[in-house]
Amino acid sequence: MRSSQSKIDPLSEVLTTFTLQRVVSARFEAAEPFALRMPAYDHVKIGAAIDGAFDLQIVGSSEVVRIEQGDCYLLTDGRAYRTSSVSADPLDDIDAAGLFAANKGADGVVRWGSGLAMTIVIGARFVFDTIGLEWLRSSVPNLIHIAAHMPAAAPIRATLALLAAEAVDAGPGQGLISERLSDVLLVQALRAHLQSGGTTVGWLSGLSDPRIARALENFHSTPGEAWSVDRLAKAGGMSRSAFSERFLARVGMTPMAYVSAWRMQRIRHALATSDRAFADIAAQNGFLSRTAASRAFRRQFGTAPRDARR
Structure with a gap:
């Protein structure tokens, strides 16, 4: 039995209990214009714009969210979505899964296009068990957007800088470092969401x-x-x-x-x-x-x- 003086952080316990795996996705560098169609998924996605900006829209939703440089976003509900550069027509999208498979370099970076204007995105996915995923989804919106200018985003900027460096540096321990930094980024994003007051009814809202x-x-x-x-x-x-x-x-x-x-x-x-x-x-x-x-x-x-x- 734990001592009553030893307090447990509920958010940490929930994520530790339910998370089965976290996978750091490849760094994506795209020349404008681009428009990608991302497939449906059964996990939680987190991403950030290291350079440039792009629009993100969940299929079936009329809301288009502009992701600016330094912004972080969390996708939770599993629906397919589109990402497109500001200058692109989102309806001219192409399948992202095929593009990523065909354009991933030996260094793990996915590069697309040859224009001068570049958008650089890094991301990770967190695989939860089925019931745990339902527990998390019940407490967060489909899309969480943490803008770089928000006061609560300051710690995220430091983590993004480290992740960006690790994404192009295949040094010893790179996989482990990126995995741990992704854990940090997930908690920081949820914490920033709480601090911004953007909560839905659920256990996470209780923590605010x-x-x-x-x-x-x-x-x-x-x-x-x-x-x-x-x-x-x-x-x-x-x-x-x-x-x-x-x-x-x-x-x-x-x-x-x-x-x-x-x-x-x-x-x-x-x-x-x-x-x-x-x-x-x-x-x-x-x-x-x-x-x-x-x-x-x-x-x-x-x-x-x-x-x-x-």
């Missing part, structure tokens, strides 16, 4: 509220202890009724529904990644009864706990 965040931090630090609405409210420095109302408005579920849901996520993760007995895992996550834990697991995931074993 200092009182709700304090309660979540306390719970995530000791999820196996006896948690109640009263205890959560006390951790947040609020009355029970005010806390319950505020929690529901921010997170989109009641405090105890969140407690149960996150405990189930921890149990599912432990079942999938260890050979520990279900009863022991359930007890560590606040369930005194194996039967009660099994019923709660079925209710949340629609399957028996044994089905979570890999």
